Amino acid sequence: xxxxAVTTYDVTGIGNAIVDIxxxxxxxxxxxxxxxxxxxxxxxxxxxxxxxxxxxxxxEISGGSxxxxxxxxxxxxxxxxxxxxxxxxxxxRIFTHDIRSVGVQFNATxxxxxxxxxxxxxxxxxxxxxxxxxxxxxxxxFDESHLDRSLIRDSAILYLEGxxxxxxxxxxxxxxxxxxxxxxxxxxxxxLSDGFCVxxxxxxxxxFIREGVDIVFANESEIKSLYETSNYxxxxxxxxxxxxxxxxxxxxxxxxxxxxxxxxxxxxMPIEQVVDTTGAGxxxxxxxxxxxxxGLPLETSGKLASLAxxxxxxxxxxxxxxxxxxxxxxxxxIS
Amino acid sequence: xxxxAVTTYDVTGIGNAIVDIxxxxxxxxxxxxxxxxxxxxxxxxxxxxxxxxxxxxxxEISGGSxxxxxxxxxxxxxxxxxxxxxxxxxxxRIFTHDIRSVGVQFNATxxxxxxxxxxxxxxxxxxxxxxxxxxxxxxxxFDESHLDRSLIRDSAILYLEGxxxxxxxxxxxxxxxxxxxxxxxxxxxxxLSDGFCVxxxxxxxxxFIREGVDIVFANESEIKSLYETSNYxxxxxxxxxxxxxxxxxxxxxxxxxxxxxxxxxxxxMPIEQVVDTTGAGxxxxxxxxxxxxxGLPLETSGKLASLAxxxxxxxxxxxxxxxxxxxxxxxxxIS
Numbered sequence: 001x002x003x004x005a006v007t008t009y010d011v012t013g014i015g016n017a018i019v020d021i022x023x024x025x026x027x028x029x030x031x032x033x034x035x036x037x038x039x040x041x042x043x044x045x046x047x048x049x050x051x052x053x054x055x056x057x058x059x060e061i062s063g064g065s066x067x068x069x070x071x072x073x074x075x076x077x078x079x080x081x082x083x084x085x086x087x088x089x090x091x092x093r094i095f096t097h098d099i100r101s102v103g104v105q106f107n108a109t110x111x112x113x114x115x116x117x118x119x120x121x122x123x124x125x126x127x128x129x130x131x132x133x134x135x136x137x138x139x140x141x142f143d144e145s146h147l148d149r150s151l152i153r154d155s156a157i158l159y160l161e162g163x164x165x166x167x168x169x170x171x172x173x174x175x176x177x178x179x180x181x182x183x184x185x186x187x188x189x190x191x192l193s194d195g196f197c198v199x200x201x202x203x204x205x206x207x208f209i210r211e212g213v214d215i216v217f218a219n220e221s222e223i224k225s226l227y228e229t230s231n232y233x234x235x236x237x238x239x240x241x242x243x244x245x246x247x248x249x250x251x252x253x254x255x256x257x258x259x260x261x262x263x264x265x266x267x268x269m270p271i272e273q274v275v276d277t278t279g280a281g282x283x284x285x286x287x288x289x290x291x292x293x294x295g296l297p298l299e300t301s302g303k304l305a306s307l308a309x310x311x312x313x314x315x316x317x318x319x320x321x322x323x324x325x326x327x328x329x330x331x332x333x334i335s
Numbered sequence: 336x337x338x339x340a341v342t343t344y345d346v347t348g349i350g351n352a353i354v355d356i357x358x359x360x361x362x363x364x365x366x367x368x369x370x371x372x373x374x375x376x377x378x379x380x381x382x383x384x385x386x387x388x389x390x391x392x393x394x395e396i397s398g399g400s401x402x403x404x405x406x407x408x409x410x411x412x413x414x415x416x417x418x419x420x421x422x423x424x425x426x427x428r429i430f431t432h433d434i435r436s437v438g439v440q441f442n443a444t445x446x447x448x449x450x451x452x453x454x455x456x457x458x459x460x461x462x463x464x465x466x467x468x469x470x471x472x473x474x475x476x477f478d479e480s481h482l483d484r485s486l487i488r489d490s491a492i493l494y495l496e497g498x499x500x501x502x503x504x505x506x507x508x509x510x511x512x513x514x515x516x517x518x519x520x521x522x523x524x525x526x527l528s529d530g531f532c533v534x535x536x537x538x539x540x541x542x543f544i545r546e547g548v549d550i551v552f553a554n555e556s557e558i559k560s561l562y563e564t565s566n567y568x569x570x571x572x573x574x575x576x577x578x579x580x581x582x583x584x585x586x587x588x589x590x591x592x593x594x595x596x597x598x599x600x601x602x603x604m605p606i607e608q609v610v611d612t613t614g615a616g617x618x619x620x621x622x623x624x625x626x627x628x629x630g631l632p633l634e635t636s637g638k639l640a641s642l643a644x645x646x647x648x649x650x651x652x653x654x655x656x657x658x659x660x661x662x663x664x665x666x667x668x669i670s
Binding site: 021023052053055056057058059060061062071089090091097098101102116317 | 358390424432436652
């Protein structure tokens with residue numbers, strides 16, 4: 001098989017395998033537990049238990065940024081795989097069931113031991129904005145040995161979740177995975193995941209991107225953080241020089257695709273009511289990656305991305321509630 | 336303190352402490368796993384795992400019939416308590432968090448051992464109807480020793496979930512709880528829970544009701560099963576003679592309250608779309624019990640019941656998504 005062989009999968013992603021615990025809270029509670037609205041922070045077992053005890057009733061829904069993206073790719077009818085680490089516990093079984101039940105290939109063997117499967121307490125404020133408090137648990141054991149290399153070689157695109165840059169072993173695994181994909185002639189995509197995460201690892205992110213990432217997803221605060229500027233246009237100019245294909249999301253302002261110096265603006269899809277923004281960026285990436293893997297024009301890919309994001313913010317939970325291929329057909333974006 | 340003292344709680348319920356795993360399936364899948372649509376059946380660990388592996392992505396939300404009712408009473412602003420058995424595991428922590436976070440008193444000590452906290456796989460078909468497959472786990476250990484007797488004495492109404500009639504130890508605990516309530520001058524309410532459950536224990540249900548239940552909740556199939564008739568009017572006539580206050584729910588036909596020989600008909604509250612009928616009966620009971628505990632007329636109590644049921648079937652999950660006291664005020668049912 002040569003590097004240009006037809007691939008079995010459109011996209012394989014690597015990220016934290018997380019079950020989301022989603023509940024509502026008011027702005028005062030966020031301040032009370034010291035969480036910055038809209039961010040993701042890592043917390044330990046004691047802290048997550050403290051925050052949990054004070055929040056409202058919750059629902060548990062499988063999540064994880066890259067995992068949500070792959071669930072989205074599958075919902076468009078794409079062929080998707082996921083690589084992440086789970087423990088041998090209820091949350092591990094829930095995560096595995098949910099990602100497999102939407103057709104995503106996931107072959108992880110649960111890791112036995114004392115650390116539980118990752119969970120993220122997601123506090124949704126009345127404005128629909130989500131603030132995440134993630135306890136990584138067993139995901140801290142993820143390293144190069146967990147890579148499913150044949151899945152990576154068989155996928156047109158490898159998609160990497162920036163959150164994993166927080167641990168050196170995971171960062172090393174990322175580089176190994178990207179090299180594996182490159183050697184097989186595949187594309188590598190990266191999402192910056194979080195402005196604070198970029199702050200913590202700016203140099204590593206830039207080096208990794210410049211060494212061979214094909215597609216970078218970032219929201220406004222992430223791209224500004226990457227280039228240490230408070231001006232969006234400055235950040236976009238720098239991205240234009242550094243990144244082959246930069247996909248910049250700007251919430252209600254829509255998104256901005258920069259490819260070989262040319263710019264495409266995609267309007268945000270209007271929706272009736274924002275219920276929960278969890279997964280907006282993840283599902284945006286799903287639509288875009290599906291489009292690129294299927295050779296669709298960048299503008300169509302951006303519209304699929306915008307459509308998927310608008311679906312996921314109209315309900316609780318970070319994975320699609322209705323088949324995205326049906327929505328895309330209704331909008332005439334795919335046939 | 337005499338039996339007529341002001342109570343600390345409006346309603347305390349006894350039931351299975353269950354986390355619901357709710358996902359969609361088609362009619363063919365129900366037939367495939369041998370489940371009768373609309374029913375609840377008990378399954379073992381192997382069977383629940385088999386059914387789970389074949390269903391779609393799911394969300395986990397705290398449930399349990401009586402527990403849902405108490406969450407509803409609290410949502411109306413009522414003072415509620417719950418008695419049920421949990422294990423020392425994630426689902427036990429989820430159940431405890433959710434019921435306490437809505438303000439329901441719940442003092443259970445997790446039981447250590449090999450049995451997990453109860454869970455119910457709820458399969459929702461495209462028509463919004465739910466079919467439940469319950470693995471009781473640690474709830475099979477519930478017996479008289481788990482009764483929180485002071486909570487029972489301090490509550491105006493004791494509410495019992497008929498599902499517990501499936502186990503002799505639980506049935507004995509019910510009788511002990513009812514006696515405790517009666518001695519303290521409290522009311523005893525019972526829900527028949529499920530037509531198949533009534534089939535299995537008809538004689539015990541009738542004996543228990545005739546020995547001193549004040550309020551009986553039943554849907555059409557349950558009351559027909561209790562009196563072994565296929566005719567609703569026959570069943571209602573028999574209920575009129577046997578039961579002090581019978582509250583009969585008839586889905587879209589509304590509900591029928593029979594008290595001291597007089598009948599009150601309550602129309603079903605029209606809603607835009609039935610999303611998931613899980614919890615409809617439980618929330619109906621919540622509204623009615625809140626009304627009775629607060630000395631409201633039976634007709635108003637029936638309207639509060641109907642309002643609560645209509646709210647819960649408009650979304651996924653068996654507990655209210657918005658404060659029921661606010662809805663009731665908007666409708667002018669409470670001030």
